[in-house]
Amino acid sequence: MMMPEWWNEAVIYHIYPRSFQDSNRDGIGDLNGITSRLGYLQWLGIDAVWISPVYPSPMADFGYDVTDHCDIDPMFGSLEDMDHLLEEAHKRRIKVILDFVPNHTSNRHPWFLESRSGRKNPKRDWYYWKDPGPDGGPPNNWLSRFDGNSAWAWDENTGQYYLHTFLEEQPDLNWRNPEVREAMLNVLRFWFDRGVDGFRVDVSYRVMKDPDFRDNPQNPNWTPGMDPSFRVIEKHTKNTPDIHRFNRWIRQTADEYDNRVLIGEMNLSIEELSKHYGTATQPEFHLPFNFRLIFSEWDAANVKNLVDQFEEHVPNHGWPNWVLSNHDQPRFATRAGAGQARNGHLFLLTARGTPTIYYGDELGMESVEIPHNRVRDPWELLSPGLGLGRDPVRTPMQWSRKPNAGFSDPDVTPWLPLEKEYEKRNTEILKKDSSSILRFIKRVIEIRRRSDALTHGGCSTHEAPDGVLLYTREHKPSGERVMACINITGEKKNVPLKGLVDEVSELTLLLSTEMDDPAAVDTEREILVLRANEGILLTF
Numbered sequence: 001m002m003m004p005e006w007w008n009e010a011v012i013y014h015i016y017p018r019s020f021q022d023s024n025r026d027g028i029g030d031l032n033g034i035t036s037r038l039g040y041l042q043w044l045g046i047d048a049v050w051i052s053p054v055y056p057s058p059m060a061d062f063g064y065d066v067t068d069h070c071d072i073d074p075m076f077g078s079l080e081d082m083d084h085l086l087e088e089a090h091k092r093r094i095k096v097i098l099d100f101v102p103n104h105t106s107n108r109h110p111w112f113l114e115s116r117s118g119r120k121n122p123k124r125d126w127y128y129w130k131d132p133g134p135d136g137g138p139p140n141n142w143l144s145r146f147d148g149n150s151a152w153a154w155d156e157n158t159g160q161y162y163l164h165t166f167l168e169e170q171p172d173l174n175w176r177n178p179e180v181r182e183a184m185l186n187v188l189r190f191w192f193d194r195g196v197d198g199f200r201v202d203v204s205y206r207v208m209k210d211p212d213f214r215d216n217p218q219n220p221n222w223t224p225g226m227d228p229s230f231r232v233i234e235k236h237t238k239n240t241p242d243i244h245r246f247n248r249w250i251r252q253t254a255d256e257y258d259n260r261v262l263i264g265e266m267n268l269s270i271e272e273l274s275k276h277y278g279t280a281t282q283p284e285f286h287l288p289f290n291f292r293l294i295f296s297e298w299d300a301a302n303v304k305n306l307v308d309q310f311e312e313h314v315p316n317h318g319w320p321n322w323v324l325s326n327h328d329q330p331r332f333a334t335r336a337g338a339g340q341a342r343n344g345h346l347f348l349l350t351a352r353g354t355p356t357i358y359y360g361d362e363l364g365m366e367s368v369e370i371p372h373n374r375v376r377d378p379w380e381l382l383s384p385g386l387g388l389g390r391d392p393v394r395t396p397m398q399w400s401r402k403p404n405a406g407f408s409d410p411d412v413t414p415w416l417p418l419e420k421e422y423e424k425r426n427t428e429i430l431k432k433d434s435s436s437i438l439r440f441i442k443r444v445i446e447i448r449r450r451s452d453a454l455t456h457g458g459c460s461t462h463e464a465p466d467g468v469l470l471y472t473r474e475h476k477p478s479g480e481r482v483m484a485c486i487n488i489t490g491e492k493k494n495v496p497l498k499g500l501v502d503e504v505s506e507l508t509l510l511l512s513t514e515m516d517d518p519a520a521v522d523t524e525r526e527i528l529v530l531r532a533n534e535g536i537l538l539t540f
């Protein structure tokens with residue numbers, strides 16, 4: 001690898017801005033709220049924040065339906081508030097990554113209003129407009145992700161269909177049109193000029209559709225009760241062969257500036273996502289998001305396999321990354337079980353690659369059951385009861401035991417209900433408790449920051465008893481070596497060390513998920529002794 005860049009070593013923290021801190025008593029988080037909490041992020045040891053969209057939006061998809069890419073929605077504040085946030089974050093050496101939404105705009109974006117105003121409008125081709133198919137219906141069988149109905153909406157006025165991969169309110173932009181490219185790449189420049197350090201690129205792998213608009217193949221494995229949009233296999237709507245053109249357009253734009261990072265959102269296998277690093281001479285994403293921990297079992301054999309796959313497929317100029325939770329999927333503590341929340345973060349922060357922590361996961365927050373009358377997410381409203389709704393993972397951050405957990409003033413109703421546990425599970429209480437998950441995560445970040453092996457050393461996995469994940473990190477120039485041993489079961493485990501280390505007595509415990517000082521190393525029997533659900537970190 002070349003000289004490490006800041007994003008190779010950074011711990012990224014993902015903020016869902018509606019839910020982090022409300023500073024103006026409307027029950028919705030905002031930019032000044034985030035700025036007021038930078039001290040907490042600095043205390044935790046965070047190097048960069050990624051903030052989900054804060055641009056003007058009718059909020060049909062809570063900000064992923066943008067009407068102006070170069071401004072801030074008044075709900076979140078103003079451009080001045082963003083400048084202030086950038087300044088304050090940078091003072092604390094925290095980088096700021098924004099969300100870039102290239103695949104679609106809001107249907108109320110001035111570009112779309114023009115585009116739909118008439119077939120001859122100069123912006124007509126900025127979106128995908130098509131005549132009906134041979135049967136008079138939609139032009140092909142592409143489906144909307146949010147309800148599994150056609151991805152084509154009929155426009156009575158001009159007698160054509162337009163494409164929307166997500167909501168009808170989110171028409172897809174046509175990036176094959178050079179004017180669209182120019183306008184959207186200028187959006188990146190606008191924010192880079194203001195000092196933004198990078199972008200997480202929303203559904204980047206969907207931007208280039210099949211130029212011939214061929215039907216997607218039917219999915220023979222689909223059964224009722226599954227996500228309705230999975231009725232077809234998305235061969236022609238995502239990860240199409242020329243997606244790399246899009247990747248390179250945005251990378252070249254980012255490369256006009258120093259030290260900026262591009263993170264692509266894609267739900268792909270490690271082998272497939274690794275192609276989105278591009279080549280050494282034509283690089284693409286710095287970090288194609290790796291969602292495998294989100295979409296597969298938290299199970300020792302599986303995680304070992306994922307690490308091995310990454311080591312096999314990441315190109316020399318590339319750099320791995322790991323994510324446990326995000327604003328679209330159930331929280332890690334709910335998926336893996338509360339007993340595994342610390343282990344998940346031990347792995348996230350000691351595996352080779354850049355980690356992204358989802359706000360609140362550091363408290364062990366769980367997905368929250370949302371009463372019917374409080375559901376806000378369009379996905380749940382359009383496909384009810386299938387477990388696709390995302391409100392449960394977007395509930396307010398828990399800062400204290402005060403009513404509304406310090407997220408909003410006590411007399412305000414937050415936009416989503418709070419987790420019931422907030423009186424016990426909040427930053428104020430967990431900060432004071434030296435054995436809490438929050439203090440544990442802070443400690444791992446501290447150890448990581450001081451360790452060459454953990455920040456940029458190599459990684460090897462090792463055979464271990466069933467249910468135990470064992471890997472070592474090594475920084476050859478300094479000779480520093482770290483071993484992580486993680487028990488992903490509810491039973492005690494003995495882990496043989498023969499052949500793994502020269503002298504078992506040289507193993508020194510750095511920390512345990514239990515935040516105590518266990519007799520984990522049995523020198524006589526040459527084994528590690530792990531308690532149920534325990535993970536440990538050692539140096540040797």
Ligand code: NOJ
Pocket residue numbers: 061064101166202203327328
């Ligand atoms: C992926 C985002 O993460 C999700 O929240 C959003 O609804 C869709 N893209 C559409 O922009």
